[in-house]
Amino acid sequence: MRFSGFGILKQGLTGNKGWTAHWRNPKCKEAYDIVIIGGGGHGLATAYYLAKNHGLKNIAVLEKGHLGGGNIGRNTTIVRANYMMPGNSEFYSHSLKLWEGMEQDLNFNTMHSQRGQVALFHSDAQRDAAVRRANAIINQGDDAELLSPKQLRKMLPYLNYDSPRFPIYGGVIQRRAGTARHDAVAWGYARGADSRGVDLIQNCEVTGIDIQNGQVKGVQTNQGAILAKKVAIVVAGRSSLVAGMAGIRLPIESHVLQAFVTEGLKACVDKVISFGMGHFYISQSDKGGLVFGGNLDYYSSYASRGNLPMKEHVMEAAMALMPMIGKAKVLRSWGGIMDMTPDGSPIIDKTDIYGLYLNCGWCYGGFKAVPGSGYSFAHLIATDNHHEPAAGFRLDRFRTGYGLMDEEGTGAQHNLH
Amino acid sequence: MRLLCPNCGERDLREFYYQSTAEALIRPDLDAEDAVWDDYLHNRDNPAGKTEDLWYHEAGCNAWIVISRNTVSHDVLDAQLAARKRLSNEGKK
Numbered sequence: 001m002r003f004s005g006f007g008i009l010k011q012g013l014t015g016n017k018g019w020t021a022h023w024r025n026p027k028c029k030e031a032y033d034i035v036i037i038g039g040g041g042h043g044l045a046t047a048y049y050l051a052k053n054h055g056l057k058n059i060a061v062l063e064k065g066h067l068g069g070g071n072i073g074r075n076t077t078i079v080r081a082n083y084m085m086p087g088n089s090e091f092y093s094h095s096l097k098l099w100e101g102m103e104q105d106l107n108f109n110t111m112h113s114q115r116g117q118v119a120l121f122h123s124d125a126q127r128d129a130a131v132r133r134a135n136a137i138i139n140q141g142d143d144a145e146l147l148s149p150k151q152l153r154k155m156l157p158y159l160n161y162d163s164p165r166f167p168i169y170g171g172v173i174q175r176r177a178g179t180a181r182h183d184a185v186a187w188g189y190a191r192g193a194d195s196r197g198v199d200l201i202q203n204c205e206v207t208g209i210d211i212q213n214g215q216v217k218g219v220q221t222n223q224g225a226i227l228a229k230k231v232a233i234v235v236a237g238r239s240s241l242v243a244g245m246a247g248i249r250l251p252i253e254s255h256v257l258q259a260f261v262t263e264g265l266k267a268c269v270d271k272v273i274s275f276g277m278g279h280f281y282i283s284q285s286d287k288g289g290l291v292f293g294g295n296l297d298y299y300s301s302y303a304s305r306g307n308l309p310m311k312e313h314v315m316e317a318a319m320a321l322m323p324m325i326g327k328a329k330v331l332r333s334w335g336g337i338m339d340m341t342p343d344g345s346p347i348i349d350k351t352d353i354y355g356l357y358l359n360c361g362w363c364y365g366g367f368k369a370v371p372g373s374g375y376s377f378a379h380l381i382a383t384d385n386h387h388e389p390a391a392g393f394r395l396d397r398f399r400t401g402y403g404l405m406d407e408e409g410t411g412a413q414h415n416l417h
Numbered sequence: 418m419r420l421l422c423p424n425c426g427e428r429d430l431r432e433f434y435y436q437s438t439a440e441a442l443i444r445p446d447l448d449a450e451d452a453v454w455d456d457y458l459h460n461r462d463n464p465a466g467k468t469e470d471l472w473y474h475e476a477g478c479n480a481w482i483v484i485s486r487n488t489v490s491h492d493v494l495d496a497q498l499a500a501r502k503r504l505s506n507e508g509k510k
């Protein structure tokens with residue numbers, strides 16, 4: 001079923017009785033050419049681009065819960081391309097371009113809103129760093145624009161400009177950045193993959209990976225064994241556990257990252273705003289809730305919930321930047337499990353096991369990467385060659401020290417990202 | 418989550434600095450091969466369940482501590498001084 005304005009009008013006038021399911025609920029077959037472990041945003045996008053760009057059909061996506069039930073359904077929905085390091089920069093640039101064509105491509109409303117993201121700075125030194133980053137973004141071919149405090153006061157009048165501790169010296173806006181409806185991205189890719197013949201198997205937990213003579217043969221699941229010529233692992237925070245089934249130890253620690261939503265308010269924050277003197281970023285959802293988040297809790301965790309000290313820190317940063325937020329009530333908070341790499345950048349690569357592919361290490365920035373990650377990973381699986389924009393995401397960069405993408409300049413060490 | 422210090426007892430999480438997994442205490446020989454050092458520095462077991470981490474009681478007694486903890490439930494199970502743990506690691510390289 002194709003969506004269209006006319007179709008919505010027709011359904012509205014006929015009691016909305018004509019809508020059908022967006023995807024099938026197929027029985028798992030005994031063998032596939034490609035098995036993708038993980039039915040989140042990245043896994044579903046990978047399946048979609050394998051089918052669309054490479055014409056492959058005999059593909060299954062195995063999801064242990066329901067589609068899009070992991071980090072794609074529990075993030076702060078920010079889409080941007082303001083990276084600086086070679087390797088990251090071209091990848092996120094490509095991904096943002098895919099975002100811009102996504103809704104037409106998928107024929108699905110992902111509510112992608114290019115409302116602009118403002119990254120604030122609060123000192124002369126931070127201004128220099130921001131200008132440098134902005135120039136790098138412009139050189140990459142994306143947009144960045146320096147804003148003076150005067151321009152910012154007009155754009156975002158409710159910020160605490162004259163704070164004695166954290167005065168706002170200006171900001172950099174990327175106007176093509178913004179937000180999207182996170183669940184809809186998963187659903188759109190699921191629907192697109194399914195309509196191209198991909199089997200989306202839910203409640204199917206992988207319990208083992210079959211390998212013979214250094215070549216992958218298939219997977220063991222709670223629904224039985226599945227033969228596969230190629231197996232792709234795209235399981236975010238669970239990457240170490242699934243790769244462990246193939247005897248691989250990954251450069252990943254799983255950490256918890258918290259996010260928060262307030263009660264629904266009238267429209268007031270029409271940009272994505274990032275504080276420069278504490279880890280805090282905020283946007284407003286179309287339902288009216290202020291969606292904001294902070295930094296990792298900074299200890300390894302699979303708990304999907306954080307602790308109070310980081311909650312307090314985020315609330316303090318919110319109050320420091322935007323005192324009016326004190327009037328809002330936080331409705332809920334949650335934690336997602338982040339697959340953290342030593343340099344804070346991702347991995348899209350082959351493994352030493354023939355036919356076993358790896359897509360992980362998205363740290364706290366996986367949402368904006370969904371289309372680019374799926375596109376590049378599909379290219380790698382289909383052709384066995386790295387896709388140009390993601391060619392820097394090598395697994396061996398930690399061993400060789402070549403091509404590390406340490407955006408924060410803190411060093412490629414686990415506890416620093 | 419409140420953490421356990423062998424010197425100070427149960428203390429607020431904010432007093433501690435998280436370093437890494439306690440595998441960090443099993444340091445390879447200086448002349449070990451690159452692959453061994455790579456594995457030591459970067460690769461992790463990253464278990465869902467019981468883990469042992471290295472923490473620094475920064476705002477307390479300044480001791481390096483190995484805390485055994487459950488990463489799924491956040492239960493804190495046990496704590497011992499890293500120096501003592503390191504002695505019991507001898508021969509695990």
